[in-house]
Amino acid sequence: MNKILLIIKREYLSRVKKKSFLITTLLIPLLTSGLISTVIYFASTSEQKQLISVYDESGVFTQKIKGNSSFQIQYVNLGLDEKIDTVLSRTNADIFLHIYPFKNNQPDSFILYKNGGVSLIAKEYINDELTNIFQVKQMQDAGINKLQIDSIHKSTISVKSYNLDNHQETSSEIASVIGYVMGFLIYIIIFIYGAGVMRGVMEEKTNRIAEVIISSVRPFELMMGKIIGIAFVGFTQFGLWFILLLLFKVALPLFMPSLQPTMPMAMAGMSNMHDTMQVISQSENAKMYATIMGQNWGLIIGCFLFYFLGGYFLYAAMFAAVGSLVNEDPQEAQQLTLPITMPIIFGFIIMASTVKDPNSSLALFGSMFPLTSPIVMLARIPYDVPTWQIIVSMVLLVSGFLLMTWLSAKIYRTGILMYGKKVTWKEVIKWLKYH
Amino acid sequence: MLQLLHLKKYYATQKAVDDISFTVPQGSIFGLLGPNGAGKSSILRMVTGITMPDEGQILFNQEPFDMAKHSGLIGYMPEERGLYKKMKIGEQVLYLAQLKGLSKQDALAKIKYWFQKLEMESWWNKKVEDLSKGMSQKLQFVTTVLHQPKLLILDEPFSGLDPVNSEVIKNEIFELAKQGTTIIFSTHRMEQVEEICQHIVLINQGKIILEGQVPEIKQRFKLGEYKLVVDGNLEPFTKFIHSNNGNEFVLRFQDKKEYRQVLQYCLDHQFDILNFNEILPSLHDIFIQEVEGTAGRKFDR
Numbered sequence: 001m002n003k004i005l006l007i008i009k010r011e012y013l014s015r016v017k018k019k020s021f022l023i024t025t026l027l028i029p030l031l032t033s034g035l036i037s038t039v040i041y042f043a044s045t046s047e048q049k050q051l052i053s054v055y056d057e058s059g060v061f062t063q064k065i066k067g068n069s070s071f072q073i074q075y076v077n078l079g080l081d082e083k084i085d086t087v088l089s090r091t092n093a094d095i096f097l098h099i100y101p102f103k104n105n106q107p108d109s110f111i112l113y114k115n116g117g118v119s120l121i122a123k124e125y126i127n128d129e130l131t132n133i134f135q136v137k138q139m140q141d142a143g144i145n146k147l148q149i150d151s152i153h154k155s156t157i158s159v160k161s162y163n164l165d166n167h168q169e170t171s172s173e174i175a176s177v178i179g180y181v182m183g184f185l186i187y188i189i190i191f192i193y194g195a196g197v198m199r200g201v202m203e204e205k206t207n208r209i210a211e212v213i214i215s216s217v218r219p220f221e222l223m224m225g226k227i228i229g230i231a232f233v234g235f236t237q238f239g240l241w242f243i244l245l246l247l248f249k250v251a252l253p254l255f256m257p258s259l260q261p262t263m264p265m266a267m268a269g270m271s272n273m274h275d276t277m278q279v280i281s282q283s284e285n286a287k288m289y290a291t292i293m294g295q296n297w298g299l300i301i302g303c304f305l306f307y308f309l310g311g312y313f314l315y316a317a318m319f320a321a322v323g324s325l326v327n328e329d330p331q332e333a334q335q336l337t338l339p340i341t342m343p344i345i346f347g348f349i350i351m352a353s354t355v356k357d358p359n360s361s362l363a364l365f366g367s368m369f370p371l372t373s374p375i376v377m378l379a380r381i382p383y384d385v386p387t388w389q390i391i392v393s394m395v396l397l398v399s400g401f402l403l404m405t406w407l408s409a410k411i412y413r414t415g416i417l418m419y420g421k422k423v424t425w426k427e428v429i430k431w432l433k434y435h
Numbered sequence: 436m437l438q439l440l441h442l443k444k445y446y447a448t449q450k451a452v453d454d455i456s457f458t459v460p461q462g463s464i465f466g467l468l469g470p471n472g473a474g475k476s477s478i479l480r481m482v483t484g485i486t487m488p489d490e491g492q493i494l495f496n497q498e499p500f501d502m503a504k505h506s507g508l509i510g511y512m513p514e515e516r517g518l519y520k521k522m523k524i525g526e527q528v529l530y531l532a533q534l535k536g537l538s539k540q541d542a543l544a545k546i547k548y549w550f551q552k553l554e555m556e557s558w559w560n561k562k563v564e565d566l567s568k569g570m571s572q573k574l575q576f577v578t579t580v581l582h583q584p585k586l587l588i589l590d591e592p593f594s595g596l597d598p599v600n601s602e603v604i605k606n607e608i609f610e611l612a613k614q615g616t617t618i619i620f621s622t623h624r625m626e627q628v629e630e631i632c633q634h635i636v637l638i639n640q641g642k643i644i645l646e647g648q649v650p651e652i653k654q655r656f657k658l659g660e661y662k663l664v665v666d667g668n669l670e671p672f673t674k675f676i677h678s679n680n681g682n683e684f685v686l687r688f689q690d691k692k693e694y695r696q697v698l699q700y701c702l703d704h705q706f707d708i709l710n711f712n713e714i715l716p717s718l719h720d721i722f723i724q725e726v727e728g729t730a731g732r733k734f735d736r
Binding site (some may be wrong): 003006010014050203204207208209210211212213214215216218242417419 | 480483484485486502506507509512513515516517518519520521522530531533534535536537578
């Protein structure tokens with residue numbers, strides 16, 4: 001036991017004391033926040049307005065299309081025999097919209113022209129505007145007066161959702177963001193630190209120190225010492241990031257008070273989900289804050305820690321086994337890690353659909369299967385998962401971890417002493433039978 | 436000190452160690468010899484507890500070998516040396532010593548002793564990657580003996596060392612042996628064995644083909660050859676002359692009567708006998724003779 005502590009200590013200190021640890025710990029949040037603020041910057045400062053020249057032969061839409069922050073509208077006439085190519089340059093416009101005359105009082109053709117193709121946003125915008133105007137025209141034709149039409153336009157319906165367990169208003173949008181962010185974090189953790197374990201094992205094997213060390217300790221102790229040591233490195237890194245975040249939160253308003261309202265935007269932007277972003281930016285900050293605070297954070301953080309550890313240990317053992325199979329050739333490592341990275345990526349894909357439909361059978365499967373549950377279950381947690389499911393998933397994860405560690409230790413024990421030859425999976429399976 | 440009883444280790448397609456038994460006496464320098472791939476490293480890995488034998492038993496001080504209990508009493512220097520390249524040397528030696536069960540203070544005191552003895556004091560803050568090959572060999576030796584093992588296992592300890600450092604390490608080995616450390620010395624370099632070992636075991640293809648005390652083995656394999664340097668003519672004895680070079684003769688006799696006859700002849704004729712001695716075969720010759728003819732090990736797994 002004392003020896004495994006020594007190994008943990010070495011694995012931990014040799015990583016934390018490196019300059020690169022400090023640099024990456026500082027650099028990652030800087031880069032991420034830099035990236036996010038760039039996205040926000042481009043999203044909030046609209047690009048130069050695009051000028052759309054409209055030639056309306058129907059007369060229905062004249063002077064009715066409204067511009068917005070991205071598009072400006074001007075009405076033009078087409079000269080006799082004038083080619084469409086020249087209209088753009090003549091009117092200094094970016095886009096040319098040609099509305100053909102109505103046939104039998106029904107719209108005929110609407111065509112957009114642009115050098116280099118029309119963007120989706122422009123097309124959608126024009127489509128919406130024209131549809132709106134045409135609908136209003138039809139309503140007017142049917143005898144509905146202007147007042148009535150305005151009131152039709154204003155009437156919208158907003159659905160609220162309540163959780164029967166605690167009779168609180170729930171927010172599916174916020175739950176999905178929280179779920180997504182946590183699932184993503186676990187995904188990143190498994191990859192970064194799992195690969196760290198693999199590199200450590202490879203280093204010991206290629207340096208040939210493994211043989212020296214396992215003449216003093218059992219291979220299992222060396223493997224677990226490394227895995228646990230690197231877990232502590234992960235904790236340290238997360239702790240530092242948490243401190244940085246707090247500092248940032250305190251320091252930010254002092255430097256640029258105007259940026260603060262965009263923080264929720266940053267959160268949504270990180271989740272990379274268009275719909276959610278819109279919903280959140282519409283809702284009031286205070287209300288959102290209350291909903292976020294209303295989440296069962298005890299459960300969420302508890303589960304996060306559990307699945308973080310479970311997922312990390314499960315995969316780290318597998319990464320260690322693979323590391324022990326590699327012979328100095330990085331390409332070999334890539335091939336051998338494929339069976340590990342596949343389920344992680346698979347879990348990530350299931351998670352992406354889980355945040356939309358947390359109770360689908362795919363989500364249920366993903367949150368039970370030990371290789372994907374750390375990622376998928378976390379995405380489900382904010383939606384209130386039945387307790388029995390959490391318990392089953394946790395039990396499965398722990399047993400999966402024990403089984404995988406046991407198998408990995410067998411592979412590791414043989415692999416760490418094998419040199420020179422490329423190992424096939426068939427051989428590895430044979431090793432599992434060694435006692 | 437160490438007893439191996441019917442040790443077997445089979446891999447998928449080959450018998451790496453096939454029913455090997457021998458005893459390493461307390462305080463001896465014991466040579467484990469054999470060509471490349473004979474099974475030496477497989478045996479050493481079992482003795483150090485790195486791998487488990489498929490069959491057979493290892494007794495350490497008459498007790499069944501138990502890694503937790505005995506690993507601290509063993510020092511093992513594998514053929515493929517290994518140290519952490521990027522770790523500071525001082526920390527590394529301390530770490531390895533602590534893994535062998537030494538307390539920190541104890542380890543530090545011993546490191547100081549050895550670093551002084553082998554003139555390595557300035558290395559503490561260096562990294563292994565800054566050392567030359569010979570220097571890291573020396574360092575590896577120190578990490579192996581630091582915890583004062585009762586059984587020291589050295590796999591090709593002199594490979595990569597220059598003559599000066601070889602001499603330094605050889606003297607350390609002798610000194611440790613004098614203090615009672617049992618040493619197993621695995622090599623295929625026979626001239627070193629003759630110089631260092633008292634007992635040897637020669638293995639090939641996983642089996643023991645020769646075992647015993649070095650002088651006794653030499654006696655067993657001697658061909659009855661003698662070297663005689665004499666200032667005179669040995670014409671009557673041409674049937675004994677195996678080869679000759681000027682006045683230096685290599686003679687081969689069936690029994691002692693024959694060489695007495697020759698010597699008497701020289702004395703009677705008042706030839707000056709400058710040198711007369713028995714030629715014992717070198718371990719190298721015995722090794723070649725015994726190993727040759729048996730098919731070399733194949734690594735076609």
